[in-house]
Amino acid sequence: MPVNDPVTAPVAETPPPSPASTSAGGVRASRRSALEEAVLPPLVALLLAAVVGDALILVFGQSPGAVYHLLLEGTWGNAYGFGQVLYKATTLVFTGLAVGLGLRAGLFNIGAESQLAAGGFCAALVGLMLPAGIPSLLCLPVYVLAAAIGGGVVGGIPGVLKARFGAHEVIVTIMLNFVVLALLNYIISSKLHVPDTLHTAELRSGALPRVSGFIPAFQGSAANASILLAVAAAILFGWYLFRTRRGFELRAVGLQPRAAEYAGVNVAGVTWRALAISGAIAGLGGLNYVLGYKHYYEEGFATGAGFLGIAVALVGRNHPVGIVLAALLFATLSQGGLAVNALVPKQMVDVLQAVVILAVCTSVPEVRRLLRGARRSARSGGES
Amino acid sequence: MIVVLFILQTLRIAVPYLLAAAGGVLSERAGLIGLTLEGYMLGGAFCAAVASYATGSATAGVVAAIIGGGALALLYAVSSIRYRADQVVVGIAINLLVIGLTRFFLRLVFDSSSNSPRVPGFHVTSGASPLAALLQNPLAWVGLAVTPIVAWVLYRTPFGLRVRAVGEHPEAAASVGVPVNRVRYLATALSGMLAGVGGAYLALDQHQFTDGMTAGRGFIALAAVIFGRWDPMRAGLACLLFAAADTLQIQLQGSQALPSQFVEMIPYVLTIVALVGVVGRAVAPAALGRPAAE
Numbered sequence: 001m002p003v004n005d006p007v008t009a010p011v012a013e014t015p016p017p018s019p020a021s022t023s024a025g026g027v028r029a030s031r032r033s034a035l036e037e038a039v040l041p042p043l044v045a046l047l048l049a050a051v052v053g054d055a056l057i058l059v060f061g062q063s064p065g066a067v068y069h070l071l072l073e074g075t076w077g078n079a080y081g082f083g084q085v086l087y088k089a090t091t092l093v094f095t096g097l098a099v100g101l102g103l104r105a106g107l108f109n110i111g112a113e114s115q116l117a118a119g120g121f122c123a124a125l126v127g128l129m130l131p132a133g134i135p136s137l138l139c140l141p142v143y144v145l146a147a148a149i150g151g152g153v154v155g156g157i158p159g160v161l162k163a164r165f166g167a168h169e170v171i172v173t174i175m176l177n178f179v180v181l182a183l184l185n186y187i188i189s190s191k192l193h194v195p196d197t198l199h200t201a202e203l204r205s206g207a208l209p210r211v212s213g214f215i216p217a218f219q220g221s222a223a224n225a226s227i228l229l230a231v232a233a234a235i236l237f238g239w240y241l242f243r244t245r246r247g248f249e250l251r252a253v254g255l256q257p258r259a260a261e262y263a264g265v266n267v268a269g270v271t272w273r274a275l276a277i278s279g280a281i282a283g284l285g286g287l288n289y290v291l292g293y294k295h296y297y298e299e300g301f302a303t304g305a306g307f308l309g310i311a312v313a314l315v316g317r318n319h320p321v322g323i324v325l326a327a328l329l330f331a332t333l334s335q336g337g338l339a340v341n342a343l344v345p346k347q348m349v350d351v352l353q354a355v356v357i358l359a360v361c362t363s364v365p366e367v368r369r370l371l372r373g374a375r376r377s378a379r380s381g382g383e384s
Numbered sequence: 385m386i387v388v389l390f391i392l393q394t395l396r397i398a399v400p401y402l403l404a405a406a407g408g409v410l411s412e413r414a415g416l417i418g419l420t421l422e423g424y425m426l427g428g429a430f431c432a433a434v435a436s437y438a439t440g441s442a443t444a445g446v447v448a449a450i451i452g453g454g455a456l457a458l459l460y461a462v463s464s465i466r467y468r469a470d471q472v473v474v475g476i477a478i479n480l481l482v483i484g485l486t487r488f489f490l491r492l493v494f495d496s497s498s499n500s501p502r503v504p505g506f507h508v509t510s511g512a513s514p515l516a517a518l519l520q521n522p523l524a525w526v527g528l529a530v531t532p533i534v535a536w537v538l539y540r541t542p543f544g545l546r547v548r549a550v551g552e553h554p555e556a557a558a559s560v561g562v563p564v565n566r567v568r569y570l571a572t573a574l575s576g577m578l579a580g581v582g583g584a585y586l587a588l589d590q591h592q593f594t595d596g597m598t599a600g601r602g603f604i605a606l607a608a609v610i611f612g613r614w615d616p617m618r619a620g621l622a623c624l625l626f627a628a629a630d631t632l633q634i635q636l637q638g639s640q641a642l643p644s645q646f647v648e649m650i651p652y653v654l655t656i657v658a659l660v661g662v663v664g665r666a667v668a669p670a671a672l673g674r675p676a677a678e
Contacts (some may be wrong), residue, residue, distance in 0.1 A: 161656070171659060345497075347484055357473065358481065361469040363467075365469065365470070366467055
């Protein structure tokens with residue numbers, strides 16, 4: 001499988017320069033067209049998802065208006081629902097950034113699911129060894145390191161196999177998902193579990209404070225200080241990609257590996273590093289659950305969040321701001337499913353999430369082609 | 385006797401793998417990644433359960449599974465060929481879509497969030513031995529026959545030659561007049577139908593649909609395709625090998641000799657090993673995952 005077919009490769013921030021782009025007005029126009037290309041596909045996708053959603057709701061004999069109203073009411077309409085959206089979005093920001101970083105290097109990390117689990121597991125493992133009473137701020141770095149190493153190792157394996165043997169990272173990360181999750185399942189179910197459960201004992205120190213500790217209205221929601229970690233990760237992500245040499249090399253490999261190699265970039269090094277960092281970011285997402293919510297590792301806590309990370313990166317166009325917004329969107333859908341369950345099966349939102357992904361990835365190349373065609377004809381019309 | 389039972393159990397487990405892997409070989413040799421096999425199987429299983437429940441006929445269930453799997457495959461093909469969307473993303477989206485749709489319609493049709501009621505399967509004479517029961521299931525025969533048939537189609541027919549051509553070098557195929565996209569649509573649709581039948585076998589054999597009942601079997605089939613280096617016969621042998629591992633796990637259940645999780649890992653570990661190329665490198669069709677140039 002080719003590393004860098006034009007579709008897998010991340011989108012360049014700016015479209016190819018048009019003849020007009022030499023003037024200041026041309027720069028503005030090309031900025032605007034870049035923005036159009038970034039914003040239109042998600043809008044088209046949401047529209048399509050709404051149509052499919054309407055159909056499903058009508059099939060179930062309910063009124064779409066009432067269901068959507070309930071969905072918004074249960075997510076952004078009250079503090080508890082909003083807190084749950086924030087909690088779910090936190091994990092998705094990590095997995096979305098993880099997938100996004102890989103895509104920037106032209107690599108598809110399908111393994112965020114198991115990297116997230118491994119990160120949470122390693123954090124819990126370290127946490128079980130820490131005595132009670134250590135201030136959270138003191139042991140946080142230890143947890144962060146443990147989670148990053150857990151995810152980073154799981155991500156680094158396909159990275160090394162790709163860099164050293166050319167083994168395709170899509171297949172290796174998929175297969176590794178099953179291997180790692182089975183391994184963790186074995187360790188938990190035969191060694192570390194509390195009898196009659198599938199989780200470890202509770203950690204004695206390092207729990208992150210809940211938002212409800214500061215704003216009582218959030219009572220009951222799992223939103224916690226990991227939100228700050230997610231925001232920090234998004235900022236670091238942007239800094240690394242756009243402000244460091246390593247990040248520049250990574251993007252160069254993603255856009256055109258042969259040219260990057262010719263320019264002296266160590267492509268193999270970028271490849272394994274990108275997947276290892278990607279895995280480490282996904283692994284950090286485990287802290288949201290382990291330190292922020294339950295204070296133990298539980299079998300299956302990562303289910304689905306890894307695959308949704310792909311959706312988040314895709315809709316967020318591999319850009320930190322986009323990823324945060326997309327994480328909020330998908331978290332809203334997830335939480336919204338619970339809110340509407342009284343009227344329609346909550347599984348409806350699983351369908352909607354899939355439709356959003358399908359619609360985005362089919363409309364991105366299509367919208368870009370249409371926009372370019374429209375611009376070309378507008379330009380030639382103006383000149384004649 | 386134990387050996388016979390072991391072989392029987394292995395064959396019984398292998399049937400859905402064989403069907404899905406045969407489809408996977410066709411799709412991947414034509415250049416479309418087989419990530420969606422899991423979705424086709426789950427969709428096929430659900431369609432089979434609904435149709436069999438509604439009509440009382442297992443044959444109707446199989447037909448519904450063929451239609452369902454084929455429709456999902458066409459969705460995949462249209463997205464990645466007509467709209468040139470990334471195959472990996474579309475594949476994952478379709479798998480998620482099928483999980484969501486089957487759960488939604490499980491609630492709608494059977495008003496349950498976990499499983500369908502008992503659905504009729506193929507008729508088995510009461511009190512038949514496991515061997516007789518397996519022999520009486522026409523899908524088992526289809527599953528055992530499908531591997532050599534696909535091998536024959538791929539290597540001995542004009543259509544098979546075209547499939548291989550569009551998967552290796554679509555531009556070259558187009559230049560000698562092969563309708564590249566039509567061949568890809570057809571190969572993908574066939575893969576969806578075959579994997580759908582694999583799902584139907586599961587649902588009809590267990591006499592019900594349960595949420596997520598394929599449990600990664602589509603990915604095991606994909607692993608078999610890669611481990612078999614995209615060759616139908618070798619992929620079929622890989623299916624038998626993986627099914628034998630499953631059987632071993634069932635036989636060992638309860639014994640502490642080898643934890644079941646480690647047996648579960650076997651297909652996936654072997655696939656990674658095959659990709660890394662310790663024992664002969666697995667080389668994918670050259671145009672796998674790439675849309676043909678316009």
